[in-house]
Amino acid sequence: MxxxxxxxxxxxxxxxxxxxxxxxxxxxxxxxxxxxxxxxxxxxxxxxSKEKLLEALFRNHFSFITTTLENILYEKESSAFEKVERIIDVFINTLFSRQKFNQLMMRESSVVNEGPLFDMILEMKTKNRKLVERAVKSGQRLGVFRKDVSVVFLSSVMIGSVNQMLANCRYEARSAKLEGESKEAFKKERIEILRIHLKRMFIAYLTYDSNK
Amino acid sequence: MxxxxxxxxxxxxxxxxxxxxxxxxxxxxxxxxxxxxxxxxxxxxxxxSKEKLLEALFRNHFSFITTTLENILYEKESSAFEKVERIIDVFINTLFSRQKFNQLMMRESSVVNEGPLFDMILEMKTKNRKLVERAVKSGQRLGVFRKDVSVVFLSSVMIGSVNQMLANCRYEARSAKLEGESKEAFKKERIEILRIHLKRMFIAYLTYDSNK
DNA sequence: TTAATTCAAACAAACGTTTAATTAATAATT
DNA sequence: AATTATTAATTAAACGTTTGTTTGAATTAA
Incomplete structure (x- = not known):
């Protein structure tokens, strides 16, 4: 189109x-x-108007991101572990490939109280949680995940840590005066750390029982 | 003073x-x-000026928050586990009790490139990481924590998930038209979920070895 | 009496937006 | 195919607000 x-x-x-x-x-x-x-x-x-330009930007990226995330729901994965890892991968890849929009959305979401932007952001937050919920419940049905885990917690950790990591990267890069290629390489490096450890941490949280 | x-x-x-x-x-x-x-x-x-008013706000809250966080370093805790849990508690309590400032700082930090605000935020980010680093290394020395954990990752998860949880709360509260007391109760409820599960997740990540 | 505070008014600059005229592109007519 | 009519795109200039800030007089406190 x-x-x-x-x-x-x-x-x-x-x-x-x-x-x-x-x-x-x-x-x-x-x-x-x-x-x-x-x-x-x-x-x-x-x-x-300027505001409608912002809305156009939101509509343009929003639908792409939501459909990307939604598509995981219909993927056939062989195990609950793989499902969780796949979600983390898609989340990180999507947020990383649309960094600019994500940064804009994060910033503006804190002061928007109504209107089309509010609705879009709310829908996205809801979809994120639904996605995590599905994966968690799948693992619980199979008996490999603990029953007493929090979905709102997990989705907050997922989206929050990715954004915080990217924000920290920008800050450190600016402080170290990194530019262009070396800045992107620095970000990429950090994101790969995030990817590995987030997976490990989620799996540990979902399966580990401290009472042996 | x-x-x-x-x-x-x-x-x-x-x-x-x-x-x-x-x-x-x-x-x-x-x-x-x-x-x-x-x-x-x-x-x-x-x-x-307006900008200097903002700087005054930053100075006013910033020093309080950093000293609060710093004080954990000199506390004597009986175990590495308690140390981690104590850090999470202090982080959550501090961010929760200064929600307004934290929201302001989060928002403005994404567009500030230099000057006193930049320096303060950078110092805060560095202190956060130092704090997490100390607790992690303490547990590693005692042999109760894994060696292959990432400190930048952990501090991103810590600060990121707390902020994301609070941001989500504001959004859901606005969407459900919660006001005043019931809104604060809702937030408090979510924060307590975050507190419990963040501790459990960190401990799991720091100790759990998937290879049995 | 001196200094610190408060105020209504005014300032220039920057903002988003509109206007009205002009140019470019497309469609219709001969 | 050439000319005209019509629509779309582009422009510089101007519009009315709002912005942060300053002024200079009035008021209060020391």
């Missing part, structure tokens, strides 16, 4: 970049227009 | 409330002045 013209996508790309770097409020339409090499009026012309 | 007068504290309290609810950029000095029942000029008069 060619929902957006090339020019519109150019504006959206630039807006996403600036929004994620400087924040929505600190990015002016003139900033976007200059960076995207278009006239200031084009944003209103194509999207109606 | 009476570093700030009562009027100044009144402005700072109001500013923190509004900054955390609406975000720094979306809160105008006139908003603060009106809510704090003072003249608009008073913010500049007392703090110099």
């Amino acid at each position: 060619t929902e957006y013209s090339e020019k519109q996508l150019q504006i959206m790309d630039t807006a996403l970049k600036l929004f994620s770097e400087k924040g929505y409020d600190k990015t002016s339409i003139r900033d976007i227009a200059q960076a995207a090499d278009v006239n200031v009026a084009m944003v209103s012309y194509y999207f109606g | 009476t570093e700030y007068s009562e009027k100044q504290l009144q402005i700072m309290d109001t500013a923190l409330k509004l900054f955390s609810e609406k975000g720094y950029d979306k809160t105008s000095i006139r908003d603060i002045a009106q809510a704090a029942d003072v003249n608009v000029a008073m913010v500049s008069y007392y703090f110099g």
Whole structure:
């Protein structure tokens, strides 16, 4: 589907970049227009307003991310352990490949109280939890996972730790003045650590009984 | 120390409330002045500028939080397990009792690249990791914790999951139209779940060996 | 009397948005 | 195929608000 013209996508790309770097409020339409090499009026012309441009960005990435996550539900995995590991992989890959949007969403979600953005974010949070819930219950039915685990806890840990790790990376990279390639390599390294240890930790939590 | 007068504290309290609810950029000095029942000029008069008011807020909470966290280092605990649990308790208690500031810091940390705020946040992140590192190494020396655990991972999980849980709470509360007392009760309930399961999960991760 | 506080008013700058004129692209007509 | 009519895209300029901040007079406290 060619929902957006090339020019519109150019504006959206630039807006996403600036929004994620400087924040929505600190990015002016003139900033976007200059960076995207278009006239200031084009944003209103194509999207109606600055806020509707933000909504367009959300709709554009949101549906992709949710369907990606949803698809795991219908995958046939051979074991509950693999299911958990697969969820972690998809989560990390999705958040990592859409870092900019994720950073933007994380930031704006804390001050949005209603409207289309609120609804989209809420739906995403709900889907995340459903996903984790399925995997956990599957393992519990098979008798390999403990019964007394918390799904809200697990989904908070999942999404929270990934975002915190990425936020820390950005901070350390800025502090160490890493740029471009070396910065991405640094991030990638950290993300792989996260991937391995998150899997190990989840499995340990889901199976380990401290009473021997 | 009476570093700030009562009027100044009144402005700072109001500013923190509004900054955390609406975000720094979306809160105008006139908003603060009106809510704090003072003249608009008073913010500049007392703090110099809006940004310096934000810095004052940071300095005010930051030193308290860091010293609180730091104090665990000098506590004598009887076991490495207790040490880990104690750190989780202090983290959760501190973040929970200073929710507004924490929300503000989380939001602004993603767009600050330099200056006093950047330095404070970086110092806090470093201290968090040092704290976790000490507890982990203590347990490793005693032979009760695995050697192949990641400290950057653990501190990301710690801070990330607490913040994610609180963010989710705010979202669900808003969606269910919870207000005041019932909202706080809901939060408290979730935080206690987090406390219990985070401890269990950390202990499991630090001790459990999947190869029997 | 001196200094600190409070205030309404005004300031310039930046903001999102609109306007009205112009150019480019597309469709229709000869 | 060439010309005209119509729509879409683009532009510089201007609009009305809102922003953070300052001013200078008035009020209060020391």
